[in-house]
Amino acid sequence: MKVLHVITGLGIGGAEQQLRLLLRHLPVRSSVVTLTNPGAVAAGIEADGTPVTHLGMTGNRDLGALPRLARFVRQGRYDLVHTHLYRACVYGRTAARLAGVRRVIATEHSLGETQIEGRPLSAGTRALYLASERLGTSTVAVSPSVARRLAEWGVPPERIRIVPNGIETDRFAFDAGARRRTRQALGLPEDAHVVGGVGRLTPGKRFDRLVRAVASIPDARLLLVGEGEHRAELLRVAGECGAADRVLLAGACEDPPAAASAGPALPELLAAMDVFVSTSPDETFGLAVVEALAAGLPVLYVACPAVDDLAPEAAPGARRIGESVPELISALRGIRDARLARLPLPAAARRYDIARSAEQLMTLYDQAVHGTPLPAK
Known part of the structure; x- marks a missing residue:
């Protein structure tokens, strides 16, 4: 299985380091695209043996990044695209569809009660998130609390799966x-x-x-x-x-x-x-x-x-x-x-061991790519 991970940035942060840990334990061929900031975690991912490409996105409204990302997805012939963090989820889901990849999983790392990725929630943020969410296969919540918030936002509960964060x-x-x-x-x-x-x-x-x-x-x-x-x-x-x-x-x-x-x-x-x-x-x-x-x-x-x-x-x-x-x-x-x-x-x-989280994520990958039935919730 060939998987492309798309993430907003790779400076030192919880979601960024979580991606690196997952890559160390996922038994698939992986590549990473970071929209911005190929920082210290990018170097760590590459040191672990996974290639990282910097898309060079200049801001939230850099619409030129969308065709560049779609072209990268198409040329890579990926079986599945996995997105991480808000901007990468919006652009990554859309780019995958443009590239003809319909199997897209998104992990929601940072949806709090009143903020997302440290920024206040707004009606526009929610509307754009929900519009792009429909282009994906499923949305992964890192905790039951996040799953509840996603459902309250309007994500259909049957599209939400829980795969907790993990540590070594x-x-x-x-x-x-x-x-x-x-x-x-x-x-x-x-x-x-x-x-x-x-x-x-x-x-x-x-x-x-x-x-x-x-x-x-x-x-x-x-x-x-x-x-x-x-x-x-x-x-x-x-x-x-x-x-x-x-x-x-x-x-x-x-x-x-x-x-x-x-x-x-x-x-x-x-x-x-x-x-x-x-x-x-x-x-x-x-x-x-x-x-x-x-x-x-x-x-x-x-x-x-x-x-x-x-x-x-x-x-x-x-x-x-x-x-x-x-x-x-x-x-x-x-x-x-x-x-x-x-x-x-x-x-x-x-x-919350990362090996267990990676195993749960692989179950979702297999279901999305091969149609393997998911275990009952």
Whole structure:
């Protein structure tokens, strides 16, 4: 089977890195087209052995990209096109139809309650999405919560399939040696109480509240992994709170790394933390929470469909909290006072292993291309 993946961009981000992980586990011949930004994840995908083509799209209204993409699809003689992220779904579905490929699967990675890919939802966004959705075979939701939102938007429920995001679970197993080395590399004292977070540094992630909460806990330190336009603001808030020397912004972290890197990989950064916090109030899955659970960390989160869609015993180390600063402070103090050791691997981490997600996706591929019956929902 020959599959073309079309994605909006390949800078470091959750959907982008999820595509790379899937490609490492899907038993098909794959190629990738990125509409824009062939960044670090593109290099990682190519290092893994999958070719990446940059379409050179200049913006949302670059209609000239459509015939270029259709020509690429036609020349590649692909059995199936799989699109990822809003712009790629709109253009990719249309281009596939123009090229004569009628088997198109789209994964919806980033549809929140009030935003899509960090942007506010609008009537125009919804109308364009639904118009192009009809050109595809099916739409994949990364969680039951996203499936519900798609149905509420107007996507026919019989066209929606759930294939959750995944992680390479075993890579995140706690390593005491990695903890020591990473703390030393980052200048974190061995006995420091380190609060951690992972994600793009954008206002929607609400990391400023986490900075304020950690600043209120004497001797606690904050390690944030990610990059974004809110970086300077977070440093300003840390200085305003008198905690500039206790807040460390480690920058973006491609995972898995494309090659040998001078900096620690994500599993090593998680090993350096004592508790993980997700302050975002609007998530489509919550992959960073699952990674933290796989690393044995106690987790505090405001919103995480990956956990909330499961029974409580699947992730006993995760606790849902309110999003205000006083509630964050109270929860963090409780974790510190308990001085929890590393937790055993929860069932949630195994459930969301990427090999299992790839297997579910292959079932959809086989059904679309060969007409293989799907298992009952």
